[in-house]
Amino acid sequence: MSLGLAVVILVVGVIALGTGSIHVPPLDVVRTLLGNGSRLSDFAVLDLRLPRVLLALAVGAALGMSGAVFQSLSRNPLGSPDIIGFNYGATTGGLLVILVFGGGAPAVSGGALAGGLVTALAVYLLAWQRGVRGSRLVLVGIGISAILQAVNFYLIVNAQLADVARATVWITGSLNNLGWTQLWPLVAALVVLIPLLLAGARWLDMLEMGDDTAAALGVPVERSRVYLLIVGTAACAVATAAAGPIAFVALTAPQLAKRLTRAAGASILPAAWMGALLVLAADFVAQRVAGSSTLPVGVATAALGGAYLGWLLWRRR
Secondary structure: OHHHHHHHHHHHHHHHHHOOOOOOOHHHHHHHHOOOOOHHHHHHHHHHHHHHHHHHHHHHHHHHHHHHHHHHHHOOOOOOHHHHOHHHHHHHHHHHHHHHHOOOHHHHHHHHHHHHHHHHHHHHHHHOOOOOOHHHHHHHHHHHHHHHHHHHHHHHHOOOHHHHHHHHHHHOOOOOOOOHHHHHHHHHHHHHHHHHHHHOHHHHHHHOOOHHHHHHOOOOHHHHHHHHHHHHHHHHHHHHHHHOOOOOHHHHHHHHHHHHHOOOOOOHHHHHHHHHHHHHHHHHHHHHHHOOOOOOHHHHHHHHHHHHHHHHHHHOO
16 A cells, blocks of 8 residues: 555656656656656656655655654543644744744744644643553643644734745745755655654554553653653654645545555554645645746645544544
């Protein structure tokens, strides 16, 4: 099934690379990627569109893996960074850098990463009660989310108009005007994080059976949970740092991946493939609906993800 998702991603990617004001047929897109394109197709595919497509794939993969980790840890399909506050923590960190300190893109990335990790630590400590239970983690995270949203609105309302415009674009989650400069740091972070996430996958599978069972199988329950909390938050934070908070991908990608693969356990890699496909497809649709490249991808994922969340709540009522 992961192979099937990869094929779909490849097809959508080729279509996205060839669609725009400069139309490039699919076969010419493939030739260009193989180094046999014309000067015009090289410019349209490699310079204009390829960085955006790769960013969509990397951001979606990071969010999908992060969502798979937290849904498995909490044993709850609502236990995603969107719901339990880690996404908002990264947003708050980025907004502080933009609106208070006036930092550039590297500083915003660092602020988002720090904000996500601090929020994860706060939620973990507040949810601690002789261990951390999934339902308690979700409820504490929802409360932290509400507080952080209020902080974010306060920062925006009291900021300078020029800074507000920049912050508004960032917090909607957008791939507009991003390029190779934003892609390489994200790729470097994922090169480090993906092996760390996969290394913790076996612990996730055991933790899903319950803390007592996991401990009997030799898993250091709380240490492994803290480890997974850190690397899962880092995956969400680096995606937010690169493109802003893109809503609901971390919530929907793991669930859709599980329904397609019908596999037990966290399914981190299928969630990564599904997250990459969701962000790529949502960005493509957003550009076509708006008639230009100005509509942020976060708007499309929020609309689709909100409908999915409503369906999920109805199913679990």
